[in-house]
């Protein structure tokens with residue numbers, strides 16, 4: 001059973017760093033809080049460590065992992081930065097932006113972490129995890145800390161319920177403030193390509209760089225660019241119905257904004273992502289409310305329409321995956 005270690009006070013934090021470091025040095029994974037979602041982290045330079053992530057999650061191994069760094073200087077030891085990527089790193093790190101960059105030769109990042117690609121997805125997370133990386137002195141590969149195909153965890157309790165029997169340590173940093181995974185971009189020939197919408201809005205990237213962000217042309221393109229982007233992901237057990245304009249008896253409703261829809265009062269359970277229609281608040285509540293709606297015993301989950309701008313793009317991406325036919329990614 002996992003030991004759950006809080007980090008509210010400095011003494012707890014020091015204890016969490018030393019306990020997590022000790023497990024990582026044995027090439028086993030630990031669950032860590034980040035600003036986006038909880039990660040299942042292990043030493044990105046060690047094959048046994050990376051294999052233990054795939055095994056714990058039951059995740060397909062052709063899927064490259066994001067490597068987390070303590071800061072930009074550390075990232076530059078492993079990857080080659082073009083000027084636009086460096087500008088993005090300076091603007092958004094630490095924070096929910098992942099850059100796909102060419103790997104340096106003999107970088108030390110193990111090919112199992114990158115699925116043998118000559119590029120690596122890198123981000124610098126906020127807070128505790130950056131301190132842990134500094135303590136270990138090595139990058140941490142970390143996908144979301146959930147079984148493959150399940151909804152990503154945004155609290156230590158979510159992690160414990162899913163993986164608590166399989167891992168030794170869960171560091172409890174409280175609810176993740178952003179609530180959806182990082183935005184992934186790749187700069188190629190001076191063009192910024194969006195591989196996954198996430199916690200940094202595309203508009204913010206465009207405003208920092210003065211360049212348009214190029215979205216994948218059709219659904220399916222992203223699956224090739226970012227190999228983890230298979231259609232079904234974030235799958236609850238109950239069927240998910242999008243852009244609902246009414247609720248049927250027995251369904252749970254995930255609402256957005258101040259307005260009611262027909263049947264809302266009789267919904268099996270009701271969760272409002274943001275009564276004031278704030279997309280940032282909605283993103284932070286998304287995975288928790290999906291899990292709760294799923295656990296409510298509802299026959300299905302109806303979700304109201306969410307605007308497709310700002311963080312709404314990431315929310316709609318995750319909802320489409322939750323509603324898609326079931327696959328095996330995670």
Ligand code: TXA
Nearest residue numbers: 036039064065066119120121143144181182226227228
């Ligand atoms: O917010 C996040 O990014 C969370 C937290 C824990 O940091 N991490 C996360 O990692 O979502 P993961 O491993 O689940 O997401 C990896 C995604 C996959 O879709 C993968 O295909 C893509 O990043 N990716 C990683 N390396 C890549 C590369 N070299 N080229 C293209 N896509 C890459």
Ligand code: MG
Nearest residue numbers: 143144152330
């Ligand atoms: Mg995931």
